[in-house]
Each structure stands twice: as C-alpha cells, then as structure tokens.
Amino acid sequence: MADTHQHPGVNGHQPAMRREDIAGLLTGHLTQQRAPETPPVPAAPPVPPAAVAPALTDPAAVPRLADLPGELPVDWEVIETLQAEVSKQLAARDPQRLMEEADRRALARSLVTTAVADWAAKYAQANVPLSATQEQAIATAVFNAMYRGGRLQSLLDxxxxxxxxxxxxxxxxxxxxxxxxxxxxxxxxxxxxxxxxxxxxxxxxxxxxxxxxxxxxxxxxxxxxxxxxxxxxxxxxxxxxxKHRLRDTGLEELRVWGTVNPILQYFLRACVQARMNLLVVGDMGAGKTSLLRALGREIPADERLVTLESDRELYLDEPATSGKPGPVTYAFEARQSNGEIRGDKKAGEVTIADMFATALRYNATRVVVGEVRSTEIVPMLQAMSAGGSGSMCTMHVRRPHAIISRLVQLCTEAGMATEAAHHLIAASVDVVVYIAYDWDDVKHGGRKHRYVSHVYEVHDVVGEGGRPTITEIFGPAGPREPRAVFKNMPSFVGELENKSRFSDLEGAPSFQRSWLTDNPLGAWGGPLQRKGPSS
Missing domain, CATH: 3.30.450.370 (Beta-Lactamase)
Structure with missing residues (x-):
C-alpha cells in the first residue's frame, strides 16, 4: 500500500496552530497538534471559525458542525488513497465480479478495516496515534467513498x-x-x-x-x-x-405522516384494487413519487406490472420491508445519450416514450410511469384507454384547476389536436389526486406540510367547450382547512364496493360508501398544526 506519511497534510511536523488551521478542522483537514488529555467537554453549539480560540487543538474539543462532510482527522486525499488501495485489493479477490453484491460489500468492509488499521499503525510512528473512534470514522469514510455518497454522505445521513x-x-x-x-x-x-x-x-x-x-x-x-x-x-x-426519506412507504405510513387521512387511505386503496386509472399531480417536491409508490404497493400480488422511469425511484420491483408480496414487476429505466447526435436523435438515448412499445409486450396488467414530462403522455394515455386499467403516473402541475390544461398542453406538444386530446383524456383518466406542499412554516419553527387537498373524478364524456367533465370528490374544507374532505359521491362507487377487499378492517370486507358520508373512521383528527402568521 502506498505510504501516505509523505502527504503534506499528514506528516510528522507540528507547526504552531494558527487561526486558519482551526478553520481547517471544520472543513476536514488534518489535526496538526493535539492538546493534553482533558475531561470530556459538553457539546457546544456551532461556532464560526473566527470565534474559536487557538488553544482548542484537540479535535474532540473543536465545536462540531453536525458532522460536516470531511470532518475527519486526515485530509480527504488520504481517504481517496485508501479507497483506491481497497478497490484494487477487492478487484484482485473478485476480478470477474462473480460475488453477490452483499458478499462483495462485506468483503470490502473487511478489507477497509484492515487497510485503515495498517495505515494508522504507520501514521502513529511519526504522529499522535489516532483513537479507535477516529480510525472508525476513517474506515466509514473509505467505505462511503466506495459504495455510498462519499464526502457528502454525512450530510445525507x-x-x-x-x-x-x-x-x-x-x-x-x-x-x-x-x-x-x-x-x-x-x-x-x-x-x-x-x-x-x-x-x-x-x-x-x-x-x-x-x-x-x-x-x-x-x-x-x-x-x-x-x-x-x-x-x-x-x-x-x-x-x-x-433524498428519498420514505423509500419503502405504503399508504399507512403516509397516513402517519399526514399526507392522507383514514378515509382517503382506504378510498385510494379501493381505487387501486378496483383498477381505476390514477394520476398523481402536484408541485415540485410535493411528494408525488412517494404517493405513487404507496399506491403501487397496493396492487394485488397476482398481477403483472411494468414501471417506466427516467431515473429509478419507485422500487416496486423490490420486496417491501413489510413482507407483503407484490406483483411480478419489470422495472424499466431510461438511458441517457453519450453526447453524440446522429441525425435528429441523440446517440444511445432511450426515453420513456421509446420504452412503451417494448413494455406493453410484457403483457402487463398495469403500467406505472414515474413521471410524465413530455411526449410520453400520449402512449401513457393510450395504454390507459386501450385496456391498461389500473395504470398510474405522476405529473407536475402547479395548481389543481390547471390539471386538464396541463394534460392538453403535453398532448398538443406531442402533435395531437386539442379536441383529440380532450377525448383521449376523458377516455383514459379516472381519478386525479392533487398533493399540496406548504413550506412556509419552516422559517417559523414548524415543519413542511404535504397533504392531499383535492381528488377529482374525470368522466368519460366531454362537456362544455369540448373539455372533459370533472367532479370534485374531495376538496378543502375551507380557507383554514386546506386538506381534502369528502364533497361528492363518485359515479364509480359501486365498483369500489364490488372490487375492493379490506381484510385488515374487521367486519368490513369491502369498501363502503357510508365511510364517505358518515366518516366513521374520522377525518384529519384536528386542524393542520401551523406556526406561521396565518395560524
């Protein structure tokens, strides 16, 4: 292994500690000298580098800024050197990459531990020995550089x-x-x-x-x-x-988080089981993917599912941690171009629209698209209208009233006439769920709020002006309660009662329309807890 003693930041010299050296500790540079052992100091709040006294030379005594990336007793170049050495050893042990990924990572952890221990022993010959905690921090950083987020992982954690x-x-x-x-x-x-x-x-x-x-x-x-x-x-x-904080979410988890209430939870589950075509919409960061993932977890295990995504985020092809079996799932992921242009197409690029034809040949009972952004809207709607009942997708829409306009816009950009787009939307989409996203409370000491504010039924007929007819099933209760409450009975409620099953609800084998009118499960359980000036 390369001898890292000669690195400028990890030599044996002990220069006088300067104020900029203290600042260096806060960005991951090597501790140049170490103060005498002292009793543990209680954790202090973050302190700007200029306010730290030069006497604080022990890494444990320097106020920590919530585990900044690179806040290690060595330069990041040391981590990269160790990472390169371990990667070389790993390649020698498994040159054909025949090991299972879990076994390969376990071997990597073992090699990292050994490599760091060997390096630390050499380092201690000319420097103050590192503590076991510091060695472990270095080992974690090396493994993160190989398999996780590297220098940014501590922020993501x-x-x-x-x-x-x-x-x-x-x-x-x-x-x-x-x-x-x-x-x-x-x-x-x-x-x-x-x-x-x-x-x-x-x-x-x-x-x-x-x-x-x-x-x-x-x-x-x-x-x-x-x-x-x-x-x-x-x-x-x-x-x-x-970051996907809620990667393995179901509707129950979203209820706990406040995105849906019990009535919405079981209504949406019934829509999935009754094979309604669902569109999840909202602004950026609203939680559309999390809700789509939760709805996908409700698809019965005896079905066949195809997911199409530009970047894999749904993970419906992976077993849920709950152990609940899911459908046979084929997860397609788009491929970006290598930068070359051939004719009027980017070389090597495979878009979601390109994947539709192949995906439909898998005889899937449903198609789920992670996010519709462009011309893939047309094959998505055609799949919904031509037998793909129970299909789902997400779409970026800023306001609830703009849903149909946004669908028409994407269809016309794909070359459809407006009238044809209206008829295709009416024949394809059954239910639209809008998620609202409020973040103003954060600056007042609160938290971000993500919740379903509207649910619409899209009827299979066009109305005034040739636009699809919609009915608001759930909507805000009022100015001070923006979350969705029941408004109007959907025309397909009979299908929900006949085709849904709730084995986890005692005495309720299927969805009941009385749940919407009588609210026996309760609604939101109290007003939205705001801390802003509007509260």
Whole structure:
C-alpha cells in the first residue's frame, strides 16, 4: 500500500496552530497538534471559525458542525488513497465480479478495516496515534467513498434532510422540519466535485452517464436511491441531490405522516384494487413519487406490472420491508445519450416514450410511469384507454384547476389536436389526486406540510367547450382547512364496493360508501398544526 506519511497534510511536523488551521478542522483537514488529555467537554453549539480560540487543538474539543462532510482527522486525499488501495485489493479477490453484491460489500468492509488499521499503525510512528473512534470514522469514510455518497454522505445521513444543493464548493441543505443550513466547503476544488459526480454515476450502474464538456448535464440515482442532477452550465459546477426519506412507504405510513387521512387511505386503496386509472399531480417536491409508490404497493400480488422511469425511484420491483408480496414487476429505466447526435436523435438515448412499445409486450396488467414530462403522455394515455386499467403516473402541475390544461398542453406538444386530446383524456383518466406542499412554516419553527387537498373524478364524456367533465370528490374544507374532505359521491362507487377487499378492517370486507358520508373512521383528527402568521 502506498505510504501516505509523505502527504503534506499528514506528516510528522507540528507547526504552531494558527487561526486558519482551526478553520481547517471544520472543513476536514488534518489535526496538526493535539492538546493534553482533558475531561470530556459538553457539546457546544456551532461556532464560526473566527470565534474559536487557538488553544482548542484537540479535535474532540473543536465545536462540531453536525458532522460536516470531511470532518475527519486526515485530509480527504488520504481517504481517496485508501479507497483506491481497497478497490484494487477487492478487484484482485473478485476480478470477474462473480460475488453477490452483499458478499462483495462485506468483503470490502473487511478489507477497509484492515487497510485503515495498517495505515494508522504507520501514521502513529511519526504522529499522535489516532483513537479507535477516529480510525472508525476513517474506515466509514473509505467505505462511503466506495459504495455510498462519499464526502457528502454525512450530510445525507442527517435526520430530516430532503435536499442537498451544491453550488461550487458550497452546499445548502434543506430539511423537513428546520431552516436551511449552509456549509461553506464540501469539496476542495471544482474538479473534485465533478469527479464525485462521475464516481456516483458509475456506482449507480449508469456507465453512459457522466459530467463532461460534451455532456454538461447529467442525472442519475445514488446507491441509496437519492436522485442526483448535476450541471456544468451554471456559473460553477452544481449538484442537487433529492433524498428519498420514505423509500419503502405504503399508504399507512403516509397516513402517519399526514399526507392522507383514514378515509382517503382506504378510498385510494379501493381505487387501486378496483383498477381505476390514477394520476398523481402536484408541485415540485410535493411528494408525488412517494404517493405513487404507496399506491403501487397496493396492487394485488397476482398481477403483472411494468414501471417506466427516467431515473429509478419507485422500487416496486423490490420486496417491501413489510413482507407483503407484490406483483411480478419489470422495472424499466431510461438511458441517457453519450453526447453524440446522429441525425435528429441523440446517440444511445432511450426515453420513456421509446420504452412503451417494448413494455406493453410484457403483457402487463398495469403500467406505472414515474413521471410524465413530455411526449410520453400520449402512449401513457393510450395504454390507459386501450385496456391498461389500473395504470398510474405522476405529473407536475402547479395548481389543481390547471390539471386538464396541463394534460392538453403535453398532448398538443406531442402533435395531437386539442379536441383529440380532450377525448383521449376523458377516455383514459379516472381519478386525479392533487398533493399540496406548504413550506412556509419552516422559517417559523414548524415543519413542511404535504397533504392531499383535492381528488377529482374525470368522466368519460366531454362537456362544455369540448373539455372533459370533472367532479370534485374531495376538496378543502375551507380557507383554514386546506386538506381534502369528502364533497361528492363518485359515479364509480359501486365498483369500489364490488372490487375492493379490506381484510385488515374487521367486519368490513369491502369498501363502503357510508365511510364517505358518515366518516366513521374520522377525518384529519384536528386542524393542520401551523406556526406561521396565518395560524
């Protein structure tokens, strides 16, 4: 293994501690000297580097900024050196990659532990020995660099993190229940950040995806399922990571989180079991994918399912942690271009629209599209209207009243006439669920709120102006209660009663329309808990 003693940041010299050295501790640089052993100091709140006294030279005594990425007793280059060495050893032990992934990772952990222990023994010959905790932190960082989010993993592991937005070397972290926080340095250079993006793309299994001058925009998923979008077209290289906090969610979990109430929970389950075609809509970040995933978990196990996604986020082909069996599922994922243009098409690109023809040949009983953004709207609606009952998808819509207009817009962009689009929508979509997203409470000490505010029935006839006729089944109770309450009985309620089964509800073998009118299960259980000025 390469001797890392000669690295400028990990040598045996002990220079006088300067204020900038203290600041270096907060961005992951090597501790240059160590104060005498002292009793443990209670954790202190975050302190700006300029306010830290030079006497604080023990890493344990420096106020920690919530486990910043790279807050280690060594430079990040040491982690990369160890990672490269372990990867080399792993390749020698399993050159053909024949091991099961779980076994390969277990072997990697063992090799990491040994490599770090060997390195730490050499390091201690000329420096203050590292503690067991520090060695473990280095080992974790090495493993994260190989299989997880590398230098950014500690941010992604924080409770409540929803988005990590990197602008050059600076990161902004968005949380569910507290204000945004900014980290001044999460990489040592723009080149390192770009290298991180490309390493994560390779780990995701997308060898064709990379951030280069020829492909200055890239999107992929991380090993933990987080969605990454990166670009070199911004002022500085930028990365946005959307973390899926609720990857294995069902409707029950969404009820606990406040996205649906008990009536909506069982109504939507009945819609899935009765094979209604469902469209989940809302603004960006509203939780559309989480709700679609939960609805997909309600599809009976004896069916055949195809999922089509630009980036894999539904994971309906994986067993649920609840142990509940699911349908036979084929998960298709789009492929990005390698940057070349051949004719009027990007070389190597396979879009969701391209995958539809193949997916339908799998004789699936349902098709689920992660998100409809463009021309794939037409094959999606055609699949719904031509026998794909029970199919589902999500779509970005800013306001509930704009749902039909947004559908028509996408259809006309795909080449359809407006009248034909109206008829196709009416023949395809049965139910539209709108999720609202309120985030203003965060700045007042509250949390973000995601909840179903509207549910519409789309009738299979066109009405005034040639537009599809819709009925509001659930809608807001009033200005101070924006969450959905029952408004009107759907025309398909008989199908819900005949085709749904609720074995987990004692004495209720199928959906009952009286649940909507009598509310025996309760509604939202109290007003929305707001902390903003409108509360």
């Amino acid at each position: 924080e409770d409540g993190v929803e988005d990590v937005m990197v602008d050059g070397l600076r990161a902004h972290i968005e949380y569910l229940d507290r204000p945004r926080r900014t980290i001044d340095r999460v990489a040592d250079s723009h080149e390192e950040l770009i290298a991180w993006v490309n390493r994560m793309a390779r780990l995701s299994g997308h060898g064709e995806r990379g951030l280069t001058q020829s492909t200055p925009m890239v999107g992929f998923r991380m090993p933990d399922g987080s969605r990454v979008t990166a670009s070199m077209l911004t002022t500085r290289p930028s990365v946005v990571i959307r």
